[in-house]
Each structure stands twice: as C-alpha cells, then as structure tokens.
Amino acid sequence: MMPAVDASLRSDLLATSRPGGWEPVRVAAEARLAAQELPDASQEDWKYLDLSPLRKLSFRTAEVASPAPAASDIPGLVHPEMMATRQVFVNGFHAPHASCATGLSPGVRFFPISTASEACRLLGTLGEGAPDFFEDLNTARFTEGAVILVPQNVRVETPLHLLFLTQAQDGGTVPVVFPRVLVILDRGAELELVEEYHGEGTYLSCPVVEIRVAEGAILRHERIQRESLDAFHFGALRAEVGRGGQYHSRTVSLGGRISRQGPRVRLAEGAEASLDGLALLGDTQVADTHSFLHHAEPHGTSRQVHKCVVDGQARAIFNGQVRVAPGAQGTDAQQQSRNLLLSGQARVDTKPQLEIYADDVKCSHGAAVGQLDPDELFYLQSRGLRPEDARNLLTYGFAADLLARIPVASLRRALRHLVLARTQATSLGGLA
Amino acid sequence: MLSIRNLTASINGTPVLKGIDLEIKAGEIHAIMGPNGSGKSTLGKVLVGHPSYEVTGGEVTFDGKNLFDLEPDVRARAGIFMGFQHPIEVPGVSNAAFLRLAYNKKAEAEGRDELDPLEFDDFIREKIKLVAMKEEFLDRSLNEGFSGGEKKRNEILQMAVLEPRLAILDELDSGLDIDALRVLGDAVNKLMRPDHALLIITHFPRILETIQPQFVHVLSGGRILKSGGPELAVELEERGYDWVLEEAAAGDRR
Numbered sequence: 001m002m003p004a005v006d007a008s009l010r011s012d013l014l015a016t017s018r019p020g021g022w023e024p025v026r027v028a029a030e031a032r033l034a035a036q037e038l039p040d041a042s043q044e045d046w047k048y049l050d051l052s053p054l055r056k057l058s059f060r061t062a063e064v065a066s067p068a069p070a071a072s073d074i075p076g077l078v079h080p081e082m083m084a085t086r087q088v089f090v091n092g093f094h095a096p097h098a099s100c101a102t103g104l105s106p107g108v109r110f111f112p113i114s115t116a117s118e119a120c121r122l123l124g125t126l127g128e129g130a131p132d133f134f135e136d137l138n139t140a141r142f143t144e145g146a147v148i149l150v151p152q153n154v155r156v157e158t159p160l161h162l163l164f165l166t167q168a169q170d171g172g173t174v175p176v177v178f179p180r181v182l183v184i185l186d187r188g189a190e191l192e193l194v195e196e197y198h199g200e201g202t203y204l205s206c207p208v209v210e211i212r213v214a215e216g217a218i219l220r221h222e223r224i225q226r227e228s229l230d231a232f233h234f235g236a237l238r239a240e241v242g243r244g245g246q247y248h249s250r251t252v253s254l255g256g257r258i259s260r261q262g263p264r265v266r267l268a269e270g271a272e273a274s275l276d277g278l279a280l281l282g283d284t285q286v287a288d289t290h291s292f293l294h295h296a297e298p299h300g301t302s303r304q305v306h307k308c309v310v311d312g313q314a315r316a317i318f319n320g321q322v323r324v325a326p327g328a329q330g331t332d333a334q335q336q337s338r339n340l341l342l343s344g345q346a347r348v349d350t351k352p353q354l355e356i357y358a359d360d361v362k363c364s365h366g367a368a369v370g371q372l373d374p375d376e377l378f379y380l381q382s383r384g385l386r387p388e389d390a391r392n393l394l395t396y397g398f399a400a401d402l403l404a405r406i407p408v409a410s411l412r413r414a415l416r417h418l419v420l421a422r423t424q425a426t427s428l429g430g431l432a
Numbered sequence: 433m434l435s436i437r438n439l440t441a442s443i444n445g446t447p448v449l450k451g452i453d454l455e456i457k458a459g460e461i462h463a464i465m466g467p468n469g470s471g472k473s474t475l476g477k478v479l480v481g482h483p484s485y486e487v488t489g490g491e492v493t494f495d496g497k498n499l500f501d502l503e504p505d506v507r508a509r510a511g512i513f514m515g516f517q518h519p520i521e522v523p524g525v526s527n528a529a530f531l532r533l534a535y536n537k538k539a540e541a542e543g544r545d546e547l548d549p550l551e552f553d554d555f556i557r558e559k560i561k562l563v564a565m566k567e568e569f570l571d572r573s574l575n576e577g578f579s580g581g582e583k584k585r586n587e588i589l590q591m592a593v594l595e596p597r598l599a600i601l602d603e604l605d606s607g608l609d610i611d612a613l614r615v616l617g618d619a620v621n622k623l624m625r626p627d628h629a630l631l632i633i634t635h636f637p638r639i640l641e642t643i644q645p646q647f648v649h650v651l652s653g654g655r656i657l658k659s660g661g662p663e664l665a666v667e668l669e670e671r672g673y674d675w676v677l678e679e680a681a682a683g684d685r686r
Contacts, residue, residue: 374483379520382480383534383590384508384541393533397524401573404524 022139025124029131029139039133048317048349049260049288054232059204061141062091062175065167076414077198079161086161087112087146092177094144095165105156108191113145113180120147123182126210127238127264128294134234135262138178138208145180145207150189150217159192159408166231168201179207185217187242194411196224197233197255204232211239211247213271218246222406224415227255229285237263241271243297248272250402253279253287254418260288267293267300277306278402280422281314281346288317295323298358299330308339309399309423310346321353322365328358335365340372340398396423433458433629434479434598439490440654441478447488448474450654456598461630463640463665466651467673472633473517475651476600480514481507494598509541513596515587517603521575527586528570531556535593559592562619580607588616592623599623600631605639617642637669650676 038054039046084103087110088095094112101110113120124139131139146162164179185191197205205227213219219239227233233256241247245268251261265273279287293302308316316339324331339348352365372394380390399419406412434456441449448471456462464472478485479492481504492499494512502510522530535555536546547555556570563585575583584607591599601620605613620643624630632643640648640662648664649656650673657680658664668676 373520376520376522378481378483378504379516379522380530381503381505382482382508382514382516383530384505384537384594385534386505386537387503389533389537390505393525393530394522397522397573399524401524404573 021121022123026140029124029136032131033133033136033140036133036136045132045290045319048315049258049286051258053258054204057174057202059176060173062166062168062177062203064093065091076418077163077196079194079408079410079414081408081410082159082161082194085110085158086163088163088165089144089146089179090165091167091175092144092179098163103158104160105154105158107151107154108156109147109149110160111147113147113182114143116147116182120182122184122212123180123210126212126240128266129264129292131236132262134206134260135208135236138180138206138236142178142180142208145178145182148181148183148191148193150185150191152186153188154186155190156192159194162193162195164197164205164207166197166199166201166203166205166227168199168203168228168231170201170230174202174204176204176206179205181207181209183209183211183219185211185213185219185245187214187216189214189217191218192220192222192407194222194224194408196226198226199228199231199255201228202230203228205234207233207235209235209237211237213239213241213245213247215242215268216244217242219248220407221247221249222408222411223249223251223261224411225251225253225255225259225261226418227259229255229257229283231256233259235259235261237261239263239265239273241265241267241273243268244270246272248274250274250276250406251278251289252403252415253277253281253289254422256285256287258286260290262290264292265294265302267295267297267302269297270299271297272301274303276304276402277318278399279308279310279316280399280419281308281316282311282422283314284312285314286317287315288319290317290319290321292321292323293333293335294325295328295331295333296325298328300328301332302334304335305402306335306337307399307402308348309342309395310339310348311342313343313345315347316349318348318350319353320351320365321355322363324354324356324358324361324363326357329360331358331361331363333361333363337365337367338398339367339369340395341369342371342395392424396420399423433495434631435491435493437491439475439478439492440488441474441485442488443474443485448485448654449478451490452651452654452656454649454656456629456631458597458629459626460647461624461632461643461645462647462649463632463634463645464649464651464656465634465637465665465668465673467677468635470652471654472635472651473602476514476602476631476633479600480504480512508594508596509538511597513591513594513599515584515591515599515601515604517606519575519583519587521573521578523573523576525574526570527572527574528552528556530574531570531590531593534590538594556593559589562592562622563589564615565589581609581612584608584616585612588619592619595623597627598629598631600633602633603635604632605634605636613639614642637665640665652677652680
C-alpha cells in the first residue's frame with residue numbers, strides 16, 4: 001500500500017498548471033514515481049537518513065503568500081552587489097516586485113521558467129544517473145523556477161542572485177515547493193551565481209538545479225540553504241562540465257530539520273570542479289550530503305572539502321562518491337571530509353567512496369571526525385582568551401575558513417554573522 | 433616579579449625539569465641557554481601552563497601569587513606572555529580580528545577601554561611598523577601559511593599588542609634571517625620597560641647581540657648548571673657548551 005505521504009505528495013499533481021513543453025520528461029518522471037515509494041533505510045543511499053517524520057505529515061501545494069514578504073525585511077538576504085540582478089520566488093511563485101533584472105550584461109538571460117520557450121529543451125536531460133524520489137517529484141510537478149542563459153564568451157561581471165523564500169503557517173497540511181533551475185553557460189562564458197533558500201514554518205522544499213558548463217566556460221556557484229529549522233529540504237543538482245570548463249560550488253547548509261544535498265557532477269576532458277560543503281547543525285537537525293563526482297574523461301581535476309560542525313543531538317551524513325572512468329588518465333581528484341563534534345550526543349557518518357578504473361591518476365581522500373585541537377586551544381588561551389571563548393573562536397574559524405573565498409562581499413559578511421551566531425562566537429565581537 | 437624554587441616537571445611521566453631555581457626582577461633581562469633537549473623550552477611552557485607538562489614539585493610565584501593556581505588565560509591577562517618556537521596556525525580567524533580580541537580581553541581585565549575596529553585599526557598600524565610586517569598579514573588567517581619567519585614576526589606583534597610585563601621568547605631566532613632578527617630584536621628592546629622583564633630562551637648566542645641580557649644561565653639535563661653575566665654568553669659562543677657540562681660533572685664527582 002502506498003504510504004500516506006506519497007498519496008498527499010502526489011495528489012494535487014494534476015490540479016496545477018504546468019508550464020513548458022516538457023511533457024515527455026514529466027511523463028517519464030511520473031512513471032518512475034508510480035513505481036517507487038518514499039525512500040527508507042532499506043535503500044543504501046538512504047540508510048542513515050530517517051524520513052519517518054515525513055510520513056506523519058500530509059502535504060499540499062504551496063499557495064501564493066499574501067502579503068508577499070519582502071526580501072528586504074529579512075536580514076542578510078539583500079546583497080547590494082546583486083540588487084539589479086536577482087530573481088525572487090515566494091512560496092514557489094515568481095515575485096516580480098521583489099525581483100530586478102535590469103543589471104544583466106548584454107545577451108545574458110535570467111527569467112522565470114514559466115515563461116521559458118524551446119530554449120530550455122535541455123531541461124530534464126542533463127547529468128547522469130537515475131533521479132531519486134524527490135527529484136522525480138520535482139520534474140513531474142514543478143511550476144516555477146529560473147532559467148539562466150549566458151552566451152558564448154560573455155564574462156558576466158555582476159553576480160546573479162536566485163532567492164527562494166517559503167512562508168508556511170504552522171498547523172494543518174504542509175506546503176510543498178518545487179523550485180526548478182536551469183543554467184546554461186555557452187562556450188567561454190563566465191558567471192557567478194548565488195542560489196539561496198530561506199523560509200519560516202514547516203514546509204517541504206524539493207529544488208532541482210541543472211547546469212551545463214560548455215567548453216572553456218566557468219561557473220562559480222554559491223549555494224546557501226538557510227531554510228527554517230522546521231523545514232524539510234531535499235535538493236538535487238546535476239552539472240555537466242565541458243572540455244576545459246570549470247564548475248566551482250560551495251554549499252552552506254544551516255537550516256532544515258531534515259535536509260539533503262545531492263550534487264552530481266560530470267567532468268569532460270581537462271575540466272575542473274570544486275564541490276565544497278559546510279553544514280552547521282544543532283538541536284536535532286539532520287543534514288545529508290550525497291555527492292557524485294564523475295571524471296568521465298582524461299585530465300580532469302576535482303577538489304572537494306566537506307566540513308560539518310555538529311552540536312546537540314544533531315547528525316551529519318556525508319557520502320562522497322568519486323568515480324574515475326576507464327580511460328580517464330591523468331585525473332587529479334582530492335576529497336576531504338572534516339567534522340567537528342561539539343557534544344557527546346552529536347553524530348557524524350562519513351563515507352568517502354572512490355571508484356577508480358584508470359591507472360595513471362592522482363586521487364586522495366581523507367576523513368576526520370573529532371573535537372578541537374588542544375594545542376590550538378592552548379595557543380589562544382596563552383593570549384588571554386578564556387577557554388570558552390577559545391573554543392568558540394576555533395569552532396567559528398573551522399567553519400568560517402570555508403567562507404573566506406566567497407567573492408560577493410555582502411554575502412560573505414552575512415554568512416560570517418550567521419556562523420558567528422551559530423558558534424556562540426558573537427560575544428567575541430566584530431570578528432566578521 | 434617571578435620567583436622559581438626547586439621546580440620539577442615531567443612530560444608523559446618522564447622528568448624534564450629536575451630542580452630549577454631562578455629569580456627574575458622587574459627591569460631584568462635573563463637568557464636561558466643550553467644544548468638541545470636540555471629542558472629550556474619546557475621551562476617556558478611550564479611557566480605559561482602548557483597542558484602537556486605536569487608540574488611535579490617546587491614553587492613558582494608571580495607578583496607573590498602562586499602561578500600554578502592560575503589558568504593559562506589568567507596568567508596571560510596577568511601579564512605573562514610566551515613567544516612560541518612553533519606558533520600554531522588557526523585557519524578561518526583573521527589575524528587582525530584575533531589581535532583585537534586578545535587586546536580587548538586584556539584591556540577588559542585591566543579595566544581599560546576596549547578598542548572598536550576603527551580604533552584598533554589605527555593602533556595596529558603603528559604596531560606592525562615596529563615589527564616591519566606587511567599589512568596584508570593582518571587580513572590573513574592567524575599564522576596560516578605563514579613562513580617560519582613570518583610566524584615569529586607575528587609572535588612579536590602579539591607581544592607588542594599585549595605589552596606583557598614578563599615576556600618569555602623561545603628560540604626567537606630560529607627561522608629568521610639576520611635582518612629580520614635585528615628588526616625583531618630591536619622591537620623587543622623598544623617594548624622593554626623598567627617595570628617589564630624578559631626571559632630569552634635560545635640555543636645560539638647570536639640573538640643576545642641584539643637583546644642584551646644582564647643574566648645568563650646554562651640549562652642542561654633539567655638543571656641550571658651555571659649562571660653568570662653577559663660575559664658567559666660570549667664564552668659559550670667561543671667554547672660551546674661542553675666545558676660547562678664537564679665542569680658540572682666534575683663538581684658532582686667532588
């Protein structure tokens with residue numbers, strides 16, 4: 001029998017209007033959905049992520065928020081650098097009054113997916129591997145999201161901001177949003193993209209991001225998951241990086257009661273990728289990252305640093321799969337999973353997974369789970385910092401280290417402030 | 433200011449200090465010299481409360497107070513500072529933010545006004561001139577990726593910010609070229625005041641040409657074998673350590 005969550009998640013699929021010419025893709029997703037249920041621990045990929053809280057809820061499609069919240073009301077969400085290059089979505093609907101795209105470089109397109117044309121025929125076709133339950137749900141029923149197109153050899157100076165806000169009233173059924181994003185960088189194009197999620201109350205957010213970075217193009221992608229602490233977030237990302245192209249992403253996960261990131265990146269010959277992650281968890285939060293980096297062709301380079309700071313009874317999961325395909329000689333892949341446990345009940349499950357089918361490669365991985373380094377603590381104490389301040393400062397430093405290279409200054413500052421607050425380091429004053 | 437009586441200490445159960453006696457008064461510069469592995473660094477680290485070392489006997493007072501009653505951070509705020517031989521790297525924490533934090537924690541303890549970021553900016557700009565540090569090092573993470581010499585420069589910068597009454601400098605010259613050593617030595621001299629004291633720990637006498645001690649002690653095997661004035665450092669430069677060790681051994685046999 002189909003679990004209740006499935007029933008309510010599937011129920012109003014046909015009630016919503018569906019944009020675009022993606023019927024074949026949607027029908028295929030629907031067919032797969034019909035044959036599967038909400039994942040449970042019997043599936044290897046979901047072994048550590050307990051979705052039973054979802055089974056107790058019933059869901060509905062989110063409705064237009066009225067009045068729509070203004071992004072300017074929420075601290076740290078307005079970035080002066082991106083005032084004229086942003087698209088804002090509230091409860092899954094495009095919010096034209098909160099958006100502004102007047103600052104785009106010539107030829108660059110950044111628009112709601114509901115107004116997309118055949119230019120978006122790539123949607124649902126990018127990347128490799130079978131979609132999971134939540135990705136199929138998105139494909140079957142997304143109604144809104146964003147498309148970004150950067151033409152050949154255009155280097156976009158101003159970063160783009162993609163903001164998804166969700167506001168849920170507590171009690172009753174739980175609203176669901178399915179943000180959909182398609183990013184196409186033509187040959188030699190260059191772009192910096194900030195993708196941000198924020199919300200209030202209990203809701204389910206299932207975004208899917210598809211990316212094509214063509215030959216020699218460069219995409220820098222900051223992904224900020226600041227969902228409400230009562231929310232559920234299951235995200236999928238698929239990126240294809242062409243010959244000599246570069247894809248650099250950094251995912252910061254702060255919110256969500258249960259959250260999951262599932263980036264899958266395919267590298268062509270000589271392509272480069274970095275796939276960094278930071279999860280800051282407390283209380284009973286659970287955050288899972290299942291990543292797949294595929295060196296499909298020779299001479300690719302990948303770097304992955306995944307950090308988790310886990311407090312309270314929270315739990316972090318990292319499964320980092322790196323595949324070097326047969327013939328992908330000269331691959332250079334490095335992965336590091338570093339985890340800081342701040343309480344006796346916090347937990348981390350980390351699993352690097354290297355699958356190497358070529359012989360002339362340089363691959364390394366490492367995983368560390370631990371407490372703060374006593375030598376570092378003593379060094380700070382020897383400069384007059386109280387033990388508690390020293391601990392908070394080191395915890396902040398461990399996390400903030402990953403933010404240092406975010407090129408958008410206001411975003412970097414906002415995130416440092418959030419990390420300061422989460423590491424109780426605010427009392428130290430003015431560090432950010 | 434600092435009074436050490438029959439101090440013994442061990443690491444992992446192995447005795448390293450075997451009965452140290454030393455008096456340091458305000459205005460004095462002392463040098464502790466000795467061969468490698470003699471216990472010189474241990475003495476410094478024990479004085480600032482490094483957790484790896486266990487004090488097994490003896491007594492140390494600072495301003496008449498039992499030093500071992502004070503946690504390391506309390507000792508620091510009371511005015512004791514150690515410039516380490518191998519300073520730790522702390523990624524993610526900017527050097528400037530850390531320096532301001534350390535300054536403000538001490539100011540708070542002394543009932544002085546704390547400095548806001550703008551005030552501190554002016555303050556620190558003067559201090560980095562003293563150690564000839566490039567401004568870019570303020571924005572970098574604390575010691576991260578610094579060369580050995582840059583770390584030493586940063587240690588003396590911290591000393592300049594905290595203005596400790598008792599500074600213990602462990603192997604300041606290691607990792608420094610001759611010009612950098614002169615710059616940092618001059619900086620240390622400028623920071624010295626009549627109510628301050630210095631304890632220089634060094635293997636090589638070279639640094640003592642710039643920072644000139646009134647008292648020189650030779651430490652070996654966890655004991656001070658010989659104490660003297662600056663002329664002792666000159667003699668050590670000329671003759672090495674062996675003769676002191678032999679003299680002490682002969683003394684023991686008598």
